[in-house]
Amino acid sequence: MKIKSVRARIHEWKGKTVPPQGNFCSNAMDMIFDNKTNPHAAGTDTMNTFRFHCWTVVEVETDDGIVGLGNVALAPRIAKAIIDEYLTPLILGQDPWDYEYLNQRMYRATQAWGRKGVGMAAISAIDIAIWDILGKSVNKPVFKLLGGRTKEKIPCYYSKLYHTDLKEMQAEAQKFKYQGFKAFKMRFGYGPAHGQRGVVENLKSVEAVREVIGYDNDLMLECYMGWNVEYAKRILPKLEKYQPRWLEEPVIADDIDGYAELNQLTSIPISGGEHEFSLYGFKQLLDRKAVSVVQYDTNRVGGITMAHKINALCEAYSVPVIPHAGQMHNYHLTMSSLNCPISEYFPIFDVEIGNELFYYIFDGDPAAENGFLQLDDNKPGLGLTLKTEYLEHFTIAE
Numbered sequence: 001m002k003i004k005s006v007r008a009r010i011h012e013w014k015g016k017t018v019p020p021q022g023n024f025c026s027n028a029m030d031m032i033f034d035n036k037t038n039p040h041a042a043g044t045d046t047m048n049t050f051r052f053h054c055w056t057v058v059e060v061e062t063d064d065g066i067v068g069l070g071n072v073a074l075a076p077r078i079a080k081a082i083i084d085e086y087l088t089p090l091i092l093g094q095d096p097w098d099y100e101y102l103n104q105r106m107y108r109a110t111q112a113w114g115r116k117g118v119g120m121a122a123i124s125a126i127d128i129a130i131w132d133i134l135g136k137s138v139n140k141p142v143f144k145l146l147g148g149r150t151k152e153k154i155p156c157y158y159s160k161l162y163h164t165d166l167k168e169m170q171a172e173a174q175k176f177k178y179q180g181f182k183a184f185k186m187r188f189g190y191g192p193a194h195g196q197r198g199v200v201e202n203l204k205s206v207e208a209v210r211e212v213i214g215y216d217n218d219l220m221l222e223c224y225m226g227w228n229v230e231y232a233k234r235i236l237p238k239l240e241k242y243q244p245r246w247l248e249e250p251v252i253a254d255d256i257d258g259y260a261e262l263n264q265l266t267s268i269p270i271s272g273g274e275h276e277f278s279l280y281g282f283k284q285l286l287d288r289k290a291v292s293v294v295q296y297d298t299n300r301v302g303g304i305t306m307a308h309k310i311n312a313l314c315e316a317y318s319v320p321v322i323p324h325a326g327q328m329h330n331y332h333l334t335m336s337s338l339n340c341p342i343s344e345y346f347p348i349f350d351v352e353i354g355n356e357l358f359y360y361i362f363d364g365d366p367a368a369e370n371g372f373l374q375l376d377d378n379k380p381g382l383g384l385t386l387k388t389e390y391l392e393h394f395t396i397a398e
Contacts, residue, residue, distance in 0.1 A: 052354025127303020
């Protein structure tokens with residue numbers, strides 16, 4: 001079995017979108033002032049640069065007709081160019097079972113300009129597609145190739161709860177509590193630029209959600225890199241009484257010293273890694289005791305080959321791994337690792353931020369039932385197919 005072709009296509013969403021409410025999630029752009037003379041200024045929607053309304057879908061085909069699927073949500077047009085020009089020539093004619101060799105070949109060949117960011121996302125898409133091929137070639141789900149079932153089913157947490165009107169947040173939390181979820185993640189709407197008023201509003205939102213879900217359910221708090229160390233040190237002591245399971249990405253991803261300081265400062269576990277891209281980067285985070293929970297995304301860290309290594313690395317440091325965003329490539333790693341206790345989960349919603357597009361492009365992701373996910377022992381590969389239902393809402397470019 002040899003790799004015969006690689007096809008990367010841009011899927012740009014042209015269908016209905018729901019504009020997020022202002023301050024729906026703090027983020028790294030919040031501390032940049034709104035330059036009114038700039039026609040591209042963010043205004044109240046500082047997160048407009050973090051939209052994912054366009055994805056790259058990768059299909060890797062073998063000479064015996066097996067097609068593996070992968071995907072890129074980060075800078076998809078750039079990722080497609082990297083795949084077409086740089087990565088495809090490295091894997092054509094190769095045996096997909098030599099996945100470690102192929103992953104290292106792509107990683108090392110792009111060292112001069114890759115290593116982090118979109119270069120790794122492009123590698124990830126191909127690697128994920130290769131693992132899909134491997135599973136299909138032996139008629140086994142990917143998690144069976146990674147070590148098999150380590151849990152009867154995967155507990156998952158409801159992860160939308162963007163910051164909106166507090167009554168709306170409470171109603172949303174209540175709705176999914178009724179559906180059996182026992183863990184919830186909410187977003188902060190305010191950061192340093194909003195001063196003490198923002199601190200008060202953030203605390204009000206946490207209190208409002210706790211009021212609904214109680215203290216016998218888990219609550220996770222998301223900053224999405226929107227704070228700095230000084231602001232976090234002001235607010236963390238005030239958050240401790242709400243007993244969060246973790247505080248996610250309080251500062252920008254490169255501020256490892258900031259993560260380490262905050263993780264030693266508070267009883268609240270600090271989590272991160274969604275915007276880390278390499279095995280070596282995670283070792284740095286672990287050596288510095290910068291995070292108490294690791295949250296890589298398989299389609300950013302070099303794919304399943306590298307994510308499997310990161311799981312083992314984190315297990316040796318007794319740091320749990322809870323991959324970012326859910327989605328099938330992450331579920332297989334969660335099912336096969338004892339060190340992955342729970343999964344992030346987004347139900348299908350109207351397209352808002354863009355993560356939702358995964359469910360408009362692919363069929364096969366499991367729906368949560370009573371707060372749990374199940375993977376099928378009899379579905380080979382990732383268990384995904386390309387969805388045709390919404391094709392008319394996409395512009396697809398070769």
